[in-house]
Amino acid sequence: MALRHPVTRIPLRQRHNLVSAYLYSTASLVGRSSDSVSPGTNVGEDDIARLAACRRRPLSLGDLLKHGRPPLSKEALLDSANFTLSLLPARLAYRIQALRNLPFIVVSNPHISKIYNNYLQSLSTLLPYQQRRISTIEEEKQFTEVMANLVQTHTNTIPILARGFLECRKYVSSADVTKFLDTHLRARIGTRLIAEQHLALHLASQHVGEKDTKQRRESVPPNYIGVIDTALSPARIIKSCELFVGEICELKYGVCPRLLVGGEPDTTFAYVPVHVEYIITELLKNAFRAVVESGNEREPIEVTIAAAPDVPGNHVHEVGNHVHEVPQWLANSSSHHWADTDFESRIRFGSDPNESAASDTIRLSGASSQSITIRIRDRGGGIPPEVLPNVWSYSFSTFSDNVSTSSNGNIDALNSISGSGGNMSSIAGLGYGLPLSRAYAEYFGGSIAVQSLWGWGTDVYLTLQGIGKIE
């Protein structure tokens, strides 16, 4: 899955000079992306303004599940398509507007302008559908293809943006970059989820009469609803990520620390597996690297899985009724974070009782939410106090140290990106791991906290809010 290795494959030569880097990468982009569109696409200014002004609904896991368990009926599938269609253009328009509000010189950067154009183009392909409802299977199929294209186009957004902002670091303050990226990436998570959910539903419910129905159905385990795994086992994901990270680690350092899983490894909950996979991989990478580099590879990394007892339904119902967007206690706990995040990337807790009642195949039992906490404890020496304040900002990596201080910092950082693009086995580098993981975790009301014991090790706490039991 593309999310797992947000690395670019665009070749990048090491350039000291910003200008030549510009020239070079412009050339490479033009040569590479024939589909990139000039700013004067057929999207009207007023369209963007109008759409961006639309009220964007916060997305909940419940929203994604409301169309029922695949295979969907024809109506449900069309519903899903229309639902997807109703959300996406406004979201894209809003992103376009946010990009437009960046300083001119930043959007002039070829990487960032490429992303900008991608968004413009995606919006223009969606706009024709805006005028009407999707009412036949053929239309739905066509729409799904457009969707698939869209998802494909935007796969590399993160590394490209990363490079763009890296090159622009002279012109924007890193606080602004962090703020923009935070909002952008969070919004992107939602947009992609909506699109991918529809794609997955479409795939899983290819209609009766088509020959490969059986085959397709078998390829999707029954506990999946679109991109959501209703019986996601954190322990299993940890194991597979351990293997993956362990391999890289072995390759790079020749040693590989052990990993102990404790707590309640049998627990399962409903969540988006791709997100969990991404987060766990990033966290394990950090832990493995720290342990090996501090020479403590004999000390095992301890992972503890804790499952909160299900909160009784009535409690959550109360929350759902009182607060429509973010429950107070949730908002308090991370208010600093939501304050500057735009509406579309906010989450809504649980699901609207009316909405879940509308679907007849899936009922959320009392809309209770499960909460899973995973603690990853390593003996890798901890995070130096002077680094600690920076761990949540984008493009800060311990690997390319002194990026901001040394004069050739830019090159180091670029190297590490291109390095990870080249052979993908680089264990550190992009510097997006932690903040992006946090964006994923917080998207559905979870959190990540890092506690460093400098001189000993680091504890990372990952909390994820599942969607509750599904009958």
Place this chain on the structure above:
Amino acid sequence: MQKLPYVVVANPHLSHVYEMYYKAFEKFRVFPEIRTLEDNDKYCDALRDTLKEHLTVIPNLAMGVLECQGLVEPEVMDGFMNTMLRARISRRVIAEQHLALTETFNSPWHIPDSMARTDLNADFVGEVFLKCNAKDVVERCGKLAQDLMVQSSGSNKIPEISVRGHLTATFPYILGHLEYIIGELLRNSIQAVGERYKDASSQPPPIEILICEAPQHVIMRISDQGGGVPREVLPYLWSFNKGPHTEIRLENLGQVPAMAATMQELTVPIDRKHADKETYRESSLSSLTSRPPNLRLGMGLPMSRVYAEYWAGSLELHSLEGYGVDAFLQISKLGNKNEQVTERASLDAL
């Protein structure tokens, strides 16, 4: 306090506190200049009386703040409480420091010419306990908390406490503060584990404490498996005046003012600190430290954080709901110039 809305200070508890401060201010304002040792003795007596009298401040404040819930924004109240407590720490430390210095001066073995640091009692300079051994303190507080738990619950499901990491770590600190913080944390942990395993057949899992020493600081991590903090309580963990259990807390607090006066006398003869060091120094915290564990005041954590932050440390808590809690207490090694001197100075001015 004068800046708070009238309705808040009109609360009997808060107005009591206000009166006490007013009286104390008046007492010291008119105090004649100290010229002789006799003057100083008198002054010390006054200080001691005031300190003792003001032991009831914290419970009164806490009750007042809880009762005024809803009258003022919770954030304002928490801010007020934090400022009050911090400023109170400064005042008491200054006063107690002077008392302790005087006491050292008056002790028979004191040679006026020698430096304080070189005298027999070198572990102390006035109030600041120079060498706190993290492991010793933890074990002492753990023992006390365990005993209290046995007394109150009569249960034998008391978790063991295991300490590992840098066991030799020492740092200068005010012992009373450190004991209070660690006491509160351990008390929470022991209680949570004890309750969770009340009916279990197996022995409860131990509370694991890790001591980590770095040049600038010492971090203690206290991990229990007591089930964690329910998520609806989590946001109120650090607040003095909001949260779901206000009424119970208020009721419990009602019993504390009496304790602050009576428990004090009860505990003094057996208090390990005084027995050890033969110096009688009363601390406002010892009464709180040794209260029965079934009294939940709901202010152990915010209070502990105030004390931890006062000396440039920090206190963090991470809950693994359904499993347990990790508490991180970071203590700066004092004398490293990394105390927040300026911030404190501005607080002292309050």
